[in-house]
Amino acid sequence: MKLPSLKIRNLESRFPVIQAGMGVRIGNSVLAAATIRLGGYGTIASVGLGDIEKSKTDFANESNRVLAQEVKKARELCGGKKPLGVNIMIALSNYRELVEESVRSGVDFIISGAGLPLPLPEYVGNADIALIPVVSSGRALSVIVNAWKRKYDRAPDAVIVEGPQNGGHLGFTLEMIEHPETCSLEMIFQDVKKVMTDMGYDKIPILAAEMIASRSDIERVLAIGYDGVQVGTHFIASEEAGLDRKSKEVYVNAKREDVTVIKSPVGLPVRVLKTPLVNRVLSGNREKFSCPYRCLRTCNPGKVPFCIARALLATWKGDVENGLYMAGCNVEAMTKIYPLEEFFKTLED
Ligand SMILES: Cc1cc2nc3c(=O)[nH]c(=O)nc-3n(C[C@H](O)[C@H](O)[C@H](O)COP(=O)(O)O)c2cc1C
Known part of the structure; x- marks a missing residue:
């Protein structure tokens, strides 16, 4: 087709x-x-x-x-x-x-x-x-x-x-x-x-x-x-x-069982990989941080277990220890780092 x-x-x-x-x-x-x-x-x-x-x-x-x-x-x-x-x-x-x-x-x-x-x-x-x-x-x-x-x-x-x-x-x-x-x-x-x-x-x-x-x-x-x-x-x-690239490798190596859902400071559930930050949050730890921006209308910096902006910036930088790796249930389909063209070529007639 x-x-x-x-x-x-x-x-x-x-x-x-x-x-x-x-x-x-x-x-x-x-x-x-x-x-x-x-x-x-x-x-x-x-x-x-x-x-x-x-x-x-x-x-x-x-x-x-x-x-x-x-x-x-x-x-x-x-x-x-x-x-x-x-x-x-x-x-x-x-x-x-x-x-x-x-x-x-x-x-x-x-x-x-x-x-x-x-x-x-x-x-x-x-x-x-x-x-x-x-x-x-x-x-x-x-x-x-x-x-x-x-x-x-x-x-x-x-x-x-x-x-x-x-x-x-x-x-x-x-x-x-x-x-x-x-x-x-x-x-x-x-x-x-x-x-x-x-x-x-x-x-x-x-x-x-x-x-x-x-x-x-x-x-x-x-x-x-x-x-x-x-x-x-x-x-x-x-x-x-x-x-x-270090963060891309985390995604490429992730398995379906590494995917979990936690409560996000946004106020909604969020699907993520079980990386060190998420394991700390799941065991009840609260990351200490101060918030100069108030980037989310819904976040209460005094109460949430971690700063999502800081965690997502850590992912961007390749800081695996402190990053938040949002991912869908099909993470296993990502088997390598690839040029985007490779995906789009498969869509041609
Ligand atoms: C790492 C990551 C970051 C995302 N960031 C945003 C975002 O900034 N705004 C938004 O509306 N949705 C965001 N989403 C959701 C996507 O827009 C999209 O709807 C979703 O990823 C589709 O499902 P899939 O991951 O199974 O392909 C994000 C998803 C992922 C995996």
Whole structure:
């Protein structure tokens, strides 16, 4: 079967693949530009971009400065090709500033989840940018589309459905995560499709984000009815991903039994690898830290067991002892560090 292209608003890519905007600094300008060149949607993760020292006194402006720089660099690296977007989590304290900076920087699309991105259309205004909420249930989507319609007369341009086995933060209860068969991508698709059809949005693409590591994985979710995929975990081991090689090796060597779920300072469960930091947290230790930025609206630095920003920066630097390694259930499919082109070549006819 020839894979279809992916049309979102006035954008189109050869393959139905969005590269997930993985923070911190994994989904950077280099990975996004490579994805666009190879025929997918490239996404820059907007979280944790700023210089650490400068962020201590001017967090929001410093984050904006580096985001604009990353967007510019990505455009240069792929010769101005589209579609280039950003991922901005609603849980971030500087959400509005990041959205407004993305508009100024002229991105093509914004993906927004980790909570309900209710004010996104207001912050984007009249800019010609595709808006793509991330949901894990038809109920969450219904709240978003009804609010957007009522307040802004705006529909989403695509919807991403994250399943219970995906990497990173999870919009499910622990009980559902233990029983993924009760909330599978197939089941969520039926609910999400119904919400979209009832709203008259039946032509708007719906994308699956969970455990996609090969062409056959893509074909499997297209057969359910999805229009494309968002790939996270599997792209972490690409040469182009922004993190240190030592951290890529941790992912490549990980086994399915190394994957676990802990409570994140974001306030949601998060799927991660059992690395030294996670083992310390699981045995009840609290990492001492002071927080000059308040990057998350939901985090209470006096109570949470560790600083997620510091832990994700440690992963980026290759500090295996202190890093947090977010990963999906398909981590074993990553068997080596590989050029991204190798994945995209398998999608050709
Ligand atoms: C290391 C890592 C970092 C992530 N960072 C973000 C992020 O900054 N914002 C976000 O909305 N989702 C984030 N995610 C979730 C991805 O966007 C994506 O939906 C998910 O990885 C798809 O499932 P998969 O990992 O099984 O491919 C992250 C996932 C991983 C594995």
